[in-house]
Amino acid sequence: MNETLLRSLTPSVIGVLVRRGADFAAAEDAVQDALLEAIRVWPAGPPRDPKGWLVTVAWNRFLDATRAEAARRRREDLVDAQPAPGPAATADDTLQLYFLCAHPSLTPASAVALTLRAVGGLTTRQIAQAYLVPEATMAQRISRAKKTVAGVRLDQPGDVATVLRVLYLVFNEGYSGDVDLAAEAIRLTRQLAAAYDHPEVAGLLALMLLHHARRAARTAPDGALIPLAEQDRTRWDTALIAEGVQILQTALSRDRLGEFQAQAAIAALHADAPTAAETDWIQIVEWYDELAALTDSPVVRLNRAVAVGEADGPHAGLAALAALDPSLPRYTAVSAYLRERTGDLTAAARLYAEAAYQATNAAERDHLLRQAARLNTDGHT
């Protein structure tokens, strides 16, 4: 059974049920039941029309649930009102679900969970495993999210920026458990790009592809982080890079720049360099300037200081850093790196150790510890 195909049908099946009169929360529950049933019975006998099968099973589940709630009159009305099965407006249904699941009334964690279930077709258990919380907790989060959006009309167009933020969050979570969230985010962004022609959707897709292309090179066999400059570039996925660059170029040619296109442009410049030394840092600084103008984010300014350090030397980088708030995440790590490049190894070692102390994830902490250790033990190892 192709689970990806199965899951890709989720939003359009929910759309069919909603058009037949089910409310979103009940439709989503019924489709989740149908998906679990499909996972159980399809391996033994896959249906000829997978979507038709899912619609039938989900609709029956929905009617059962309605019956169980003793809403008999309402059910009969619904059955009477049931339209003849016809061609479904799949792209529209899917798009509406993206907007609903990323609705601004939802917290980011709820929007992520609801998107993965109703658009991604993942089971509650899979989502719970991916985010390392108990299944009952995730079920509750999803159920509350559905109550929050219960009054939202499915026919209202939303702001695509909220959808992109949710997909970006899913991608950035990487992967844990048996669900690869990065790959899932790419699949959902591809599906969105197919349903909604927008340069920033394309920009986000390009950004994800370009980062995903480096994944194999980013960690050592023992799990240690490998920084960009030290990665084995032959392990980058050239097919993903080519696709990302092509999508980005098409988006940029429309002359409606946004933050994801600018970030993707920076990732593309890194991908384009055969060696770290050949990186076009001057252009990267220019893209950071564009990005800073678009977002005014302190994290962007911090990354810009790193790029300035590469383009114009570590002293220029430190000057750019001096204008920023030292309490920014990774400020100390950047400062350590730039100090080391100026040759001030004592200060760099101290700053690396301090940065390790402040790190917010284990892989980064271990990486920074090794940097401090390298400088502290150089010459007597």
Next chain:
Amino acid sequence: MAKYLLLKHYRGAPAAVNDVPMDKWTPEEVSAHIKYMNDFAARLEETGEFVDGQALAPQGEWVRYDGEGRPPVTDGPFAETKDLIAGWMIIDVDSRDRAVELAGELSAAPGAGGKPIHEWLEVRPFLTETPTIVE
């Protein structure tokens, strides 16, 4: 089966035998230490004794209720003298002896010079559920 918490401290435990701060080790020694910890957890998963393991950041603060309608009081960052937990592993084992044996292995993780750290770990039994048969 009984669950035990193995607690590792940043501060507050008696001094380890091989007591050198991690940033004064070589990078290879840091890597060897991390590998030892990961392998240890993986081995316990295979024996069916691993429940959970988490690492904590050294930052944090004290928080307490300050009365109706008032925001909680916070006090922090922690004083230099405070006990500071670095992380934990929860194991589900047959006996206290097995818990002690595993804690001993964990304490043998290599540190400076590739030699075991001999660090002190806290081993704490969980309070159990009420058994069905009590008479």
